[in-house]
Amino acid sequence: MDLFQWSLLLFSILVIGISLLYRWSTAFNFHCKMALFFGWCAFWTANMSIFLSPILRRNPDNMKLLRTFIWPLKRFYGIKIAVQGSENLNMKEPYVMVCNHQTYLDLLGMMEIIPDRCVPVAKRELLYLGLVGHACWLSGMIFIDRRKKDEAREILRQAAQTMWHENMRIWVYPEGTRNKGKTLLPFKRGAFHLAVQAQVPIIPVVISSYRDFYCSKEKRFTAGNLKIRILPKVDTKDLGPEDIPALTDSIHKRMQDTYKEICGGKDVKP
Numbered sequence: 001m002d003l004f005q006w007s008l009l010l011f012s013i014l015v016i017g018i019s020l021l022y023r024w025s026t027a028f029n030f031h032c033k034m035a036l037f038f039g040w041c042a043f044w045t046a047n048m049s050i051f052l053s054p055i056l057r058r059n060p061d062n063m064k065l066l067r068t069f070i071w072p073l074k075r076f077y078g079i080k081i082a083v084q085g086s087e088n089l090n091m092k093e094p095y096v097m098v099c100n101h102q103t104y105l106d107l108l109g110m111m112e113i114i115p116d117r118c119v120p121v122a123k124r125e126l127l128y129l130g131l132v133g134h135a136c137w138l139s140g141m142i143f144i145d146r147r148k149k150d151e152a153r154e155i156l157r158q159a160a161q162t163m164w165h166e167n168m169r170i171w172v173y174p175e176g177t178r179n180k181g182k183t184l185l186p187f188k189r190g191a192f193h194l195a196v197q198a199q200v201p202i203i204p205v206v207i208s209s210y211r212d213f214y215c216s217k218e219k220r221f222t223a224g225n226l227k228i229r230i231l232p233k234v235d236t237k238d239l240g241p242e243d244i245p246a247l248t249d250s251i252h253k254r255m256q257d258t259y260k261e262i263c264g265g266k267d268v269k270p
């Protein structure tokens with residue numbers, strides 16, 4: 001091999017080596033940050049469960065603790081969260097909040113804006129995470145088994161009955177699961193039945209796509225910006241079960257349009 005071929009070979013090895021290192025370090029960075037996320041949540045919830053359970057009763061007010069514990073995480077990650085429309089939450093009465101669900105990181109956005117005495121509807125599997133589940137239970141979260149649909153509807157019906165009495169707000173992810181797609185999934189109807197049964201307003205919340213700084217498939221997690229838009233309330237006064245399909249569709253459309261808008265109108269992909 002002459003000098004030119006040697007230098008070509010060396011150059012190719014260098015380029016391949018650097019790109020491999022970059023990929024590995026990006027993936028390493030991703031895994032460290034995800035481990036921090038789960039570790040942080042597990043650490044604080046375990047402490048809450050062990051040390052505070054003797055003095056705490058199951059109460060939505062305990063959500064304030066989770067809200068406080070999670071607050072520093074966004075700082076560690078360098079995620080700036082811009083909230084628009086917070087004035088739409090200035091209501092004393094109960095309401096149902098519906099929000100799009102993309103990743104576990106939605107927890108950061110949720111805890112950024114979740115009002116007092118607001119509890120999420122969560123899948124029952126969370127309860128089985130030991131001390132994490134216990135802390136969630138202490139915080140008054142509503143657990144449903146998504147496979148037992150009749151039971152889930154009954155739990156929400158009971159929640160509708162107690163919302164006024166206990167002055168509670170309820171947060172639902174109406175897509176029912178995390179969604180990495182370009183558009184919102186069709187909405188499950190539980191949140192809308194809940195609001196109509198309780199005769200409380202619905203507040204739609206939209207979190208922008210994470211694609212600019214986070215992608216689990218590409219193992220990419222850098223610093224970045226997130227937008228949260230809280231839309232004006234939608235009244236459900238005098239609506240009945242027959243109005244639920246139209247109500248669900250109109251809120252889905254507004255949230256879908258808002259998602260597109262806050263993602264810059266581009267072809268959105270988390």
Ligand SMILES: CCCCCCCCCCCCCCCC(=O)SCCNC(=O)CCNC(=O)[C@H](O)C(C)(C)COP(=O)(O)OP(=O)(O)OC[C@H]1O[C@@H](n2cnc3c(N)ncnc32)[C@H](O)[C@@H]1OP(=O)(O)O
Pocket residue numbers: 040041044045066069070107120121122123132136144146149152153154156157172173174175176177187188189190191193194244245
């Ligand atoms: C540092 C510290 C950090 C700490 C940190 C710790 C961790 C802290 C984590 C917190 C964070 C949690 C976040 C979790 C997030 C999730 O776990 S998301 C998953 C769980 N949530 C959900 O699934 C909610 C959305 N799902 C629903 O609302 C579903 O409607 C239900 C209630 C499960 C029922 O399921 P389904 O029957 O399949 O529902 P759907 O297809 O909508 O409806 C079928 C029929 O039933 C009717 N129906 C539905 N619901 C009802 C109802 N309630 N009443 C009467 N009829 C109904 C519908 O109208 C429909 O009838 P038609 O109109 O077709 O005639």
Ligand SMILES: CCCCCCCC/C=C\CCCCCCCC(=O)OC[C@@H](O)COP(=O)(O)O
Pocket residue numbers: 037038039041042101103104106107123129132173176177178179
């Ligand atoms: C990559 C998974 C690694 C699991 C490690 C478990 C370690 C437990 C430590 C801390 C727990 C933190 C709990 C965060 C819960 C966030 C709530 C959430 O966003 O759940 C997803 C659920 O809405 C929808 O579930 P699916 O999309 O249907 O599934």
